[in-house]
Amino acid sequence: MTEQAPRSTGGQPAGGNRILVVLLVPLFMSLMSVSVVNVALPAIETGLHASSADLQWVLAGYALAFGVVLVAAGRAGDLWGRKPLFIAGILLFTAGSLASGLAVDPLMLNLARVLTGLGSGVLNPQIIGIIQNVFHGRARGRAYGLFGTVVGLGVAIGPTLGGVIIGALGPEWGWRTTFLVNVPFGILGAVLTALWLHPPQRDRASGDRRSLADLDPVGAVLLAAAVVGLMIPFILPGTWLLLVPAVVLLVLWWLWEARMRVRMPQTRRAPMVDPSLFRIPSFSYSTVATAFLLGAMPGLWAVQAIVTQQGLGLSALAAGLTSLPTAVAVMVLSPWIGNHVHRRGPLFVMLGALLAIAAVVLGMVAFHQIATGSWPYWTLAVCLFPFGPAQALLMTSTQVLTMHEVPLHAAGAAGGVSQTAQRVMTAIGLAAVTGSFYASLAASGAGGDHSGAAASAGSPVAVAYGQAADAALLVVIGLLAVTLLAGVLDYVRRYRGGTLVLED
Structure with missing residues (x-):
């Protein structure tokens, strides 16, 4: 329909x-x-x-x-x-x-x-x-x-x-x-x-x-259980053993969907997710690129909010306003990028990933300088600002590229698969980034000081939080590197095949 x-x-x-x-x-x-x-x-x-x-x-x-x-x-x-x-x-x-x-x-x-x-x-x-x-x-x-x-x-x-x-x-x-x-x-x-x-x-x-059986209820239950098992260990500490049955369920789901695909001529019922969907390179590469971007982004802003309030003793509003320039950049640039993505989408993904990595590197420098009292706090917003144009380039382009070769009859399921990957990677990325932050903070001996009373630029607490932020942002860079790699592989594939310009 x-x-x-x-x-x-x-x-x-x-x-x-x-x-x-x-x-x-x-x-x-x-x-x-x-x-x-x-x-x-x-x-x-x-x-x-x-x-x-x-x-x-x-x-x-x-x-x-x-x-x-x-x-x-x-x-x-x-x-x-x-x-x-x-x-x-x-x-x-x-x-x-x-x-x-x-x-x-x-x-x-x-x-x-x-x-x-x-x-x-x-x-x-x-x-x-x-x-x-x-x-x-x-x-x-x-x-x-x-x-x-x-x-x-x-x-x-x-x-x-x-x-x-x-x-x-x-x-x-x-x-x-x-x-x-x-x-x-x-x-x-x-x-x-x-x-x-x-x-x-x-x-x-x-x-x-259509009947309920056409929804593939067995596939739906297997995938839902696998997603729960994959996400919970990265949300609730002490539940890592759930990853084992989650992987088993994911394999069973894949085998079931492949079986449904083979039997489709007899049953006239399609699998919930056609395994051939993953043989579409643009879908696979762009899904990976977007998922790892959304694994990196929430952790970046979570660390920024923690350091601002607990490490520097500033308000929640100050923490929120720091991300506002990047939001404005996304708002201004995304429509323009959308109008040109059909010609430059694969290139936009690579440029966006490089710009995002550069912004995070600048953010690491800013965290260190602000924590030691060398730079004023507003410079953090300036250093992280390039993440806004990077996000506009990446989110707009990968969304178009993800769905470009997907058949219309599978658009909803494909969109669900892509967004499920995003949700799972968001949970994993947030756990990895904040986990690295708190591990570094605990190693410095400042992990128990969350009062904010002694926290100000130049204080030992601020310096410890700045160092922890740098450790966490290295994880962010690692996640963004996967986004860059997916973009490069897709660009090379398209360049060799002469399909850099998207046709509808």
Whole structure:
């Protein structure tokens, strides 16, 4: 089933701007909900008398639910139409946000966060599938450019927005409002989707009526269990043994999908994820590039926020504002990059990865100089600023390249696979980066000092935090190096094949 829209010029459907509004506003809300909570955790701890384990699940419950349902939700959209799944995802997300904001105890909050994560996991792959179906050529590049803009803004502006809300409304209503602000936008988004997004029409080539068995429930359960097993060890300490059954389940899932593929002529049922999808080089290379970028990015900003507040004794708002210039760069540059990605996309990936690595190296220098009192704090924002253009180059280009050769009938499942890889690598990268930071901090003997009272530029505490930040950023550089390698391999492949210019 596909969403159809009358085509205008340049691959832009009639009403394309309205379609982008209804797609990208929920995307922004779902991504902002990941980063805004980091600033709200201290207020949640006080307001609900939450333990450290409770706070951990505020983050983990959302991330797990988000990652587990992505592929199955994308496949369901391919089968039964993306509009109803998209609306259902928005409503689940909105209900979870409302329950989170009204939570009376940690258990209610964590259950509500799981519901919110399920909504995000249902709606997100539909966005990619709809863009892939209704936009073409330059218009698709522009749409993915705006997609990259929203991803960058959602991740980067969340801490700033959370700091402003809590500062304006106070701790109690501040943390609740960081969730409740999603409710009116969610309701409006569901209504506008119903009005503006063209209704799904049955794909005549797909033939008969779909049943639940066409979703491949065995494959869905195996993959969901494997994803949980892969993510939990990087979220909850002491659960590393789960990696063993997770790998076994992943192998079983692959064998099952391959079996489904072989038997498809007899059963007339396709696997949830066609294994041949991974034989599409552009999909595989770009999925790896994006996943490792999103493994590096959250850890970078988490370390920056920790050093700013605990190492230098500055406010949460100061920590949030440091990432604001990079968010502005993403917002300004992504549409332009989207308009040119069809000609320079493979080159943009390499340039973006190199620029990101350069920004992190500058950040390491800045952390050291600021911690010792040699540079003022604002220089950190200047040194990290190139990460904004790098993110715009990478997110926009890899999104187009990931889906460029994927058949339309598999767009939802492919988008789910790509985003699942992103969620898993986000958990792994965040654990690796922050783990390296805290290990270095503990080795320096400053690991127990989190009061901030003695923390200021030039103090022993600040110096120790600066050194720990440098150790963590080496891990960030390692993750970005994989993104660069994937980009180089894809560029060389295309250069040899003469396919640097993308044709729709």
